[in-house]
């Protein structure tokens with residue numbers, strides 16, 4: 001369901017004040033590690049009001065594109081030996097996502113370098129195709145550099161997940177608030193949003209949109225969280 005052509009500005013505007021649902025395989029080889037299943041998860045989230053989707057791999061983008069006109073943020077995830085960057089590390093990854101119909105490409109800010117093209121080169125190539133780029137960042141410095149390199153949007157995705165930010169417990173609302181104050185581009189809160197309070201706090205911090213993944217699309221974690229809340233036997237009321 002290819003939408004009418006959208007400008008970069010249109011795509012960013014379509015995300016405003018929405019919940020973007022990230023439908024990704026959370027465990028490789030798990031029961032949800034299947035493109036058609038992930039697309040159904042995304043579409044169900046769309047029925048619940050998701051304003052856009054974030055999905056991984058050109059194949060999933062293509063399948064989802066055939067069934068929705070809502071904006072799709074595409075990523076690829078793969079390890080590159082010798083580098084920390086794993087979210088859309090190369091231009092070939094970005095190009096494949098655009099060819100598959102992604103409205104926006106998300107790529108990780110990589111302060112320790114990328115295997116081939118720079119973030120700036122990837123952003124320029126996406127812009128040449130009319131596609132905006134989101135920078136998945138861990139720190140304010142990464143976000144500032146990404147914007148200088150052409151990022152249309154920044155997200156707090158990596159805060160708490162890189163060597164230097166292990167102390168951060170997502171959602172990284174302080175980071176989001178600082179970025180919203182200091183950057184000329186919209187800021188997305190992504191990572192660790194599990195409840196309505198976190199959604200409200202993210203928008204309070206100045207978020208343009210909020211990306212929610214596991215809390216919607218990872219039944220293993222959702223279930224484990226509830227299972228862990230079962231009281232120990234001695235605290236359980238006795239039934240006769």
Ligand SMILES: CC(=O)N[C@H](C=O)[C@@H](O)[C@H](O)[C@H](O)COP(=O)(O)O
Pocket residue numbers: 022024075087157158161190191192193211212213214215
């Ligand atoms: C750090 C990293 O690799 N984050 C990934 C980015 O695509 C996904 O694994 C997350 O699920 C996504 O960011 C949404 O976050 P949460 O699942 O916490 O709502």
